[in-house]
Amino acid sequence: MRLTDVAIRRAISTATTRRKLSDGAGLHLLIDPPRQPAWRLKYKFQGREKLISLGVYRDVPLRRAREKCIDARRLLADGVDPSAERQAQRAAQAHSFRDVAEDWLTQQRRTLAPETVEIYTQRLTQRLYPAFGRQPIAEIKAPQLLAVLRTIEGRGRHETAHRVRALFGRVARFAIATGRAERDISADLRGALAPVATSHFAALTDPRRIGDLLRAIDAFHGQPSTMYALKLAAYVFVRPGELRAARWAEFDLSGREPEWRIPAERMKMKVAHLVPLARQVVALLRALAALTGDGELLFPSVRAADRPISDGTLNGALRRMGFSAEEMTTHGFRTIASTRLNELGFAPDVIERQLAHAEANAVRDAYNRALRLPERRKMMQAWADELDRMRAVTP
Numbered sequence: 001m002r003l004t005d006v007a008i009r010r011a012i013s014t015a016t017t018r019r020k021l022s023d024g025a026g027l028h029l030l031i032d033p034p035r036q037p038a039w040r041l042k043y044k045f046q047g048r049e050k051l052i053s054l055g056v057y058r059d060v061p062l063r064r065a066r067e068k069c070i071d072a073r074r075l076l077a078d079g080v081d082p083s084a085e086r087q088a089q090r091a092a093q094a095h096s097f098r099d100v101a102e103d104w105l106t107q108q109r110r111t112l113a114p115e116t117v118e119i120y121t122q123r124l125t126q127r128l129y130p131a132f133g134r135q136p137i138a139e140i141k142a143p144q145l146l147a148v149l150r151t152i153e154g155r156g157r158h159e160t161a162h163r164v165r166a167l168f169g170r171v172a173r174f175a176i177a178t179g180r181a182e183r184d185i186s187a188d189l190r191g192a193l194a195p196v197a198t199s200h201f202a203a204l205t206d207p208r209r210i211g212d213l214l215r216a217i218d219a220f221h222g223q224p225s226t227m228y229a230l231k232l233a234a235y236v237f238v239r240p241g242e243l244r245a246a247r248w249a250e251f252d253l254s255g256r257e258p259e260w261r262i263p264a265e266r267m268k269m270k271v272a273h274l275v276p277l278a279r280q281v282v283a284l285l286r287a288l289a290a291l292t293g294d295g296e297l298l299f300p301s302v303r304a305a306d307r308p309i310s311d312g313t314l315n316g317a318l319r320r321m322g323f324s325a326e327e328m329t330t331h332g333f334r335t336i337a338s339t340r341l342n343e344l345g346f347a348p349d350v351i352e353r354q355l356a357h358a359e360a361n362a363v364r365d366a367y368n369r370a371l372r373l374p375e376r377r378k379m380m381q382a383w384a385d386e387l388d389r390m391r392a393v394t395p
Helices: 005-014 062-077 082-094 097-108 114-132 142-154 158-177 185-189 207-218 224-236 240-244 279-292 311-320 332-343 348-354 362-371 373-392
Strands: 019-024 027-031 038-045 048-056 259-262 273-276
Touching: 005 019, 005 027, 019 062, 027 062, 038 062, 038 082, 048 062, 048 082, 062 082, 097 114, 097 158, 114 142, 114 158, 142 158, 142 185, 158 185, 207 224, 207 332, 207 373, 224 240, 224 279, 224 311, 224 332, 224 373, 240 311, 273 373, 279 373, 332 348, 332 373, 348 373
Parallel strands: none
Antiparallel strands: 019 027, 027 038, 038 048, 259 273
């Protein structure tokens, strides 16, 4: 007789020793207290007797167990071993896009700045995982990826679409290198997306408007650390990510030539960078130390002390001050400094070195690093004085 749910429950409730309840066609329920009752399927393949598990009774009711049994028998009828098919499915799941991407991210954390890894993680989580996170990466087709990118484009995020395509390509090439895929289908989509017009980071250039900005920062009523970050951004003009993740251990304020040494792993070009600190900057840092000096970060997030504030926090503050995204961004402080310092007559090589732009010639790069530091110290103090001058000039 075939099993019923009533008979199964009765047998489970009264069982004290190991027993099997057969349902026919090789399907049976193994009751082995105190373990959970579990379904088993016995079958023969190529003359050999084999046994596979179909799940515990708590999760797989009788009807579902019978369905699984039928599926397995159909595979046998087609000459396929159900056990081998299950192993192949598990292997495919291990090679899912998400698993490969997580492995790739683990590798990137060894070399990339935490902010960059965070950006990659957000794009994967928000853009790619929902579409085919569980799908074997080798089975993803170009039209599937294009559909995801078209959705992003449809929201007006053309540059994001290009960046997501590039990110998929990085993961795919990692999959190829580790034997989990044979080709990068994102390469098939070159030219399939609308081109992105090149644009520069928004920034003010009129000294009067720069003065307005500096006074607005002084009058900012939000989080004090946000105000200090914006003030320092104007004085030191490093990249926003380098500023936000600044650590107190990187600063030397005690000597005659105070400075900030940013380690190579936090720099875009992976080269350590030195920022001479003007008197005004030292004063700001000493005031900030009273707020955050007992921690590791200069600008910890209000939500987690071990994570820095976000770029959105700083740009959001600029918006609340009345400066639109088309007028000013956090990155724009670099443009302001570069533009005004060139107008003030400082040597372009000195400005470029302080901006930590890459030098194509390695010999010249070493020369600049060694011989331009005194000029950079003078320039950074002069720039701080120029900012104070623009701040003081009211309409």
